[in-house]
Amino acid sequence: MKSFLVSSLVLCPAVALATPNHSQVRTIQVVGKAVTKVVPDTVLWSVSLNAAHKDLSKAKADSDRQMKEVLSTVRALGVKGEDLQTGHLSVRKEYERGKYQQGSRVFKHYVLTRELKIKQRGTEKFDAFLTALVRNRDMNVSYRLSSSHVLELRAKTRIQAVLNAKTKAIAMAKALGAQLGDVLQIAEQPSALRHGVTRFTNSVGFHGEGGGASTSTFAPGSMEVSVSVGVEFALR
Structure with missing residues (x-):
């Protein structure tokens, strides 16, 4: 106890002197x-593909076909494998709105959603990419510009x-x-x-079997x- 008190008396003045200087x-x-x-010299595309069917296996088959078509299209435009990334996949049930059978909602179909990320190097082919991506598919397309x-x-x-x-x-x-x-x-x-x-x-959202998108002037x-x-x- 005595040595502790002595140490305290020795240390306290040192602290008191140091504090004012700081x-x-x-x-x-x-x-x-x-x-x-x-x-910008890079376009980062996000593509969301939707396939709906009462039979889940058929919805998946439609989704697989959609994905293969998109991958084939962008590869034809010069996109390499390293610039393609398949992402999130989800499956949900949808029901007929306002319809019930024996107290339960009436099942409509399954909706299978898949996402694809595409890096377009250079902006010169922007209109070609947009036209190709939205043609004859149930999908949503978004993009952002980068460098x-x-x-x-x-x-x-x-x-x-x-x-x-x-x-x-x-x-x-x-x-x-x-x-x-x-x-x-x-x-x-x-x-x-x-x-x-x-x-x-x-x-840009496109649904059904509509025609291709018209090209427009692109200014990055x-x-x-x-x-x-x-x-x-x-x-x-």
Whole structure:
């Protein structure tokens, strides 16, 4: 017990002396932002195929036929296997609306839904892809534009955001008669990760045995890679 009290008396002054020094450090916190615009060069397609039948095995057979047709179509347009991915598959029962038999809903059919992801490299064949994908099939099609250089553009934009943060901090400190010291911490803002890339999404739904879609002029425009970085500097 005695040695514990002595140790406490020795350590307490050290803590008391260290605390004021830390609290006297002056800091400045800033957020630097940077935006890089780029013309999209990639189209990411999402295709949802629907097949309905009272016999589940026949619904699956129809779904298999649909999938084979789509895969054959996009391969003919130059899409390689590495740019194709079959995804979610679901089966659900549908019932006749407002119809009951012996107190139970009347079964209508099974609906089998499958998804396919397609990466189209280059945007030149956009209209050809859209026309081919929606022709004579029960399906939903959506797409978003992207860039094959997103990662390197983000890295470049991140560095520019850091430089912008430093420039802002220097100007603010100078206005108050101070200078920047060491960097205390730096972090990319989470919001920049969620909203860094602007996405363009269109949805087109086609059902039944209708004719092919008419082509239209496609303008990819530009997309933004946006990065925000928070930096804290010591002040001198």
